[in-house]
Amino acid sequence: MRTGSKIGLAALAVVLLGGAGFVRFVMYPESASLDAAEGTGPSPTLPKPNPTLMPTVNIARVARWEKGAKPVAASGLRVAAFADGLEHPRWLHALPNGDVLVAESNKPKTDDPSTGIADWAADKVKAMAGAGVPSPDRITLLRDKDGDGVAEERHVFLRGLTSPFGMALVGGELYVANADALVKVPYVEGQTEITAAPVKVVDLPSGINHHWTKNVLASPDGQKLFITVGSNSNVGENGLDVEKGRAAIWELDRASGKMRAYATGLRNPNGLAFEPATGALWTVVNERDEIGSDLVPDYITSVKEGAFYGWPWAYWGNHADERVQPPRPEMVAKAIAPDYAVGTHTASLGIAFSMGSTLPDAWKSGLFVAQHGSWNRRPKSGYKVIYVPFKDGKPAGKPVDALTGFLDADEKAQGRPVGVTLDKTGALLVADDVGNAVWRVSGSAGTQ
Template sequence: MRTGTKIGLGALAAVLLGGAAFVRFIVYPEQASLDFAAGTGASPTLPEPNPTLMPTVNIARVAGWAQGAKPKAAQGLSVAAFAQGLTHPRWVHVLPNGDVLVAESNTPPSGDKSTSVADWVADRVKGMAGAGVKSPNRIVLLRDTDGDGVADLRTVFLKDLYSPFGMALVGGDLYVGNANALVRVPYETGQTEITAVPEKVVDLPSGINHHWTKNVIASPDGTKLFVTVGSNSNVGENGLDAEKGRAAIYELDRASGALRAYATGLRNPNGLGFEPVTGALWTAVNERDEIGSDLVPDYVTSVKEGGFYGWPYSYYGSHVDARVSPQRPDLVATAIVPDYALGTHTASLGIAFSQGSTLPPAWKSGLFVAQHGSWNRRPKSGYEVLYVPFADGKPAGKPVDALTGFLDADERAQGRPVGVAIDKTGALLVSDDVGNAIWRVTGAAASQ
């Protein structure tokens, strides 16, 4: 394996002083050496760690979509804009009446700063990556009133939130995952605006906000809510005290209000979904950085009650991360191996099971995964919507590209997918926070 070229002092100075200029002159410290496919599937190939003096930075500059441009759908699929001109749309949630809620959101302000060099570098390129937008802190409602596949009604549904992300409706209660708390507002079918002040249900860990997104999903019977909380660092470099209550999925009992850790050791869980055959809860997880372009694969996995998934002490089961001290061999010995690797540094976020969709048969028994695209790999990875075929409740086969073209010929980001959901008609919706759009994917012969 290539050991890579360590960055020199001149390039380091460019990082510290040069802002956007450093991306043009930086000496990339490390190039991926494995076939990208080796880091995907149920049994990914994991190389030895390859840390470098400075982290690999290779993020796509923002270009946006030209007039009339759109992502490229795989054979048998078609894509069109459901809504455009949004402001940093991060997450989508489909209500029972077909209305689509979109969380327009971004990183919350924070007086605390991470001590990681990688975090500092990532902060310097946020603006170029389209992540420098001030959070709109609202949820927008989209409605297709004439059934033509395009939203023709748009309203500000709920405003003055705090970096909202996940949404879940249970009966007449709409839950929203703010960056610092799970909140609730009353909802009536057909409402296009909510003016009620959100009621706090439970505080959620916040602060440095290395990973600020809080997703939420209701159990099928509506008695429980599951909430994601990402870590506050890459591998605990801010101190493990800063990680208390983080890197976990929580279960909230709606009747009693009791909150407990359902699964831990999940560095940054995002997407949530219930697999239709087994009923198991699944999540997408962003793994750690700074030990090479070929480590560590992001993944989707079933979530076992009481399960521990390794972070920060190990990855992919018992692969110990030597950067973490003191170690916990007792925990490492119990670490669960994830079900399916999605490739390294893909920033896999939203997930949606396709059973029940109206997509063609080849796309109706699996899992769609929105890959936002990360900054810590050369060459770039992610920046697409991936499809993982399932059989008997488990991944069954190689991942398939469903929606691509988010990078242009110069590897600039025209868009970056975040959330995915199946709408009431059975089409796939994809939120695009750089392209400021919601894309709608149907069968190629379907009317748009």
């Protein structure tokens, strides 16, 4: 049932949607803190909610890199273009032979009649931020044939996709997470094009596609596939019927084809990775918007089997979101807190553990997190790649900026980082969907 009015990004069009609604807005005093460092670590500072009549909209307009320009690497690191001139590169997958797959993708076009003025306004804002281009719907293969850190070859590797995102290779089968289904194609090492039509493995929730990106990761033994599915709303304002199967990480048994919910209450999980020391599955999650610049922190967390992480009724453990009606105190009580906050509204998407990399020692025992950048925060947050040091399988220290400079002096976006992975040489690759590039981060000369 809907009991209030939905006030979301539609406010940009100075339109208030009346009628029944699932969310009611509770007004609180203005949040005091606007410190960009708030909302990090295992126990972040959480101010009182501040859901204002019109949401804070502070997104970076697109400037794109000038010729020869690039992000700024931290001390001990250097960055160069592995490939440029791509078309909205979102996600990366490094193949065993050293080839790199890039999903060039964007939000699927929808003619869903339930997509109203709020989604129209949201799309206009995303267009300002460089996300309004049609989806290329393809995977491109990049090959660094001479090993100099630059891809001399590129090939259209796979077409016939629907807003592809995550990729996973298991034996001779390449799995691709489309916006609406997990599909697979045969793969032979070294090939530069797949002409076989993708075969559907399982349908995935789609439709309005508030969060359209789906990721997939194979278990180390290749028997299971883990698939992320984000929510179809901010906090359930479209009704819970359209949230069926969403806000969750699913586990697919490859042998039987059976799916089960592995963890739930995750508003928008994206990156997936296994922590090398413990073998635990980790993810990064985009939390909810429109209750203040300092709420709610995005986070990285180990994923506990069968756990519920709160969405939409609660955030960061047992903090109830009073916008969600009717209240469900039993769900709030059930929610567990994540492991580590990475800042509010950062839109953190890709993660990659650095153990086993060839990066300097200061950068090879932690997790890299690509932060695409905020729209609902003042001042802006994200728009960089950070590094979270780990020890004994857990975060062990403050986040450190690894790659910055994606915003220019006027706070326009020259680029925005999305997917991250290690290449065969142990360097870090970063997909930049606004800059249309893949950046390669390695150690500076003389560093260890």
